[in-house]
Amino acid sequence: MAAKDLYEKDFYKILGVTATATQSEIKSAYRLKAKDLHPDKNQGDTALEDKFKAVSEAYDILSDSKKRAEYDEARSYFERGGFRAPQGGAGQNFQGGDFSDIFGGGNPQDIFANLFGGGGRRGPRKGSDLQTEATITFKEAVFGTTLDLKLNTDGNGSQTISARVPAGVNDGAKIRVKGKGAPGEAGPGDLFIELEVKPHATFSRKGENLLLTLPVTFAEAALGADIKVPTLSGDDVTVRLAAGTPTGRVLRVKGRGIKKGAIVGDLLVTVEVQVPRRVEGKAIDAIKAFAAATSDHDIRAEFVTKAKS
Structure with a gap:
């Protein structure tokens, strides 16, 4: 394909975005078009297959920041008439100055060819x-x-x-x-x-670490407990809660995160103390007894002091 055919393509128009579109907007536009034009959905429709190829070609250029910058730069000069194709086989004419500084000494036609995976403009292209x-x-x-x-x-x-x-x-x-x-x-x-x-219903990730929120009872957090925790691979690991573990405490299980080459992440378990929505019968009496036994301890004293300082 000649360089002229390449630079005359408006990839922004093909994707239905403006020239100032963000990468996120370009990605969203591509996904919408590719979903409707995908060959698996339109088998036998050569016209839609060609459109799908054009959309994929446009996205390949515009989703790559380096390719997009080269495309914008070269197309800008071409649109202003800064380039004329060779005439009579006698080399190339440039209007408005030499492109060697702009394109690192390269030929603008070759640059467009390289954008599309080809080599020099005279040789066969992939x-x-x-x-x-x-x-x-x-x-x-x-x-x-x-x-x-x-x-x-x-x-x-x-x-x-x-x-x-x-x-x-x-x-x-x-x-x-x-x-x-x-x-x-x-x-x-x-x-x-x-x-x-x-997304997973229970697990998430941060880098190579897997994250999990573990619900525990007030009694387990207050008195301490050994709790089995599920892992993404299907087996369980046991984590130990120290007595008096507050909600939000993060427990680390070494080596049970994501394995990526030589890097192995951890499983980070965040404790979340659960408060029962309804308390009935003996549980009410037990909580009242606990409240009476700890009435001499003001848990908000330090908080109030800091707030008033």
């Missing part, structure tokens, strides 16, 4: 990279998984590819499957899969 999305569970993100994706191919056919998701990936991470993009003279491009991680 096919365009394609973009798709996949949703995985929180547990799959922590331990890794293998995705089986069904992709449409030219000729209304389809193929199933397997993509390995490494352990410890974050929401929004991209994995690359080489050679599964659009075909080209120098071979196919690559397929990029953007991952969406579904």
Whole structure:
């Protein structure tokens, strides 16, 4: 594809965003369009498949800050008439100055070709990279998984590819499957899969540490207790509450977090003392007895002193 064909493409218009759109806006716009245009949803419709490829191509450029900056810079000069294609095979004419400083001594046509995964403008080019999305569970993100994706191919056919998701990936991470993009003279491009991680009902993460909130009774917190805590791998670990453990105390279980290469995180357990919504019968008498036994201890004395100082 000629450089002229590349720089005349308005990727912002293709995605339906403005040139000042944030990365978040670009991502949201891509997701909406890709959902409607995805080949799996429109098998056999070549027009929509072409639109999907165009949207994926636009997102590949605009979602990469370096590629986007180069695209904006070069397209700005092209739109102002700062470039004319070679005439009569006698080299290149530039209007408005030399581009060598702007593009690091490179050829603007070659820069546009490089943006799209190709080499020099005279040689054969690889096919365009394609973009798709996949949703995985929180547990799959922590331990890794293998995705089986069904992709449409030219000729209304389809193929199933397997993509390995490494352990410890974050929401929004991209994995690359080489050679599964659009075909080209120098071979196919690559397929990029953007991952969406579904939240877990109990666990969350911070870096390589797993986070868990543990409900405990007033008696367990006041008197101390050994409590079994579930882990994401399915087994239980026992944590010891010291007598007088307050709500909000964080207990650390070493090595039970996310394993990412040589890095192993921890499981951080936050204690949450539960107050019963209803108290009846003997429990009421027990609480009254406790209140009477501790009436000489003002738990708010220090608080009041600090507030008035």
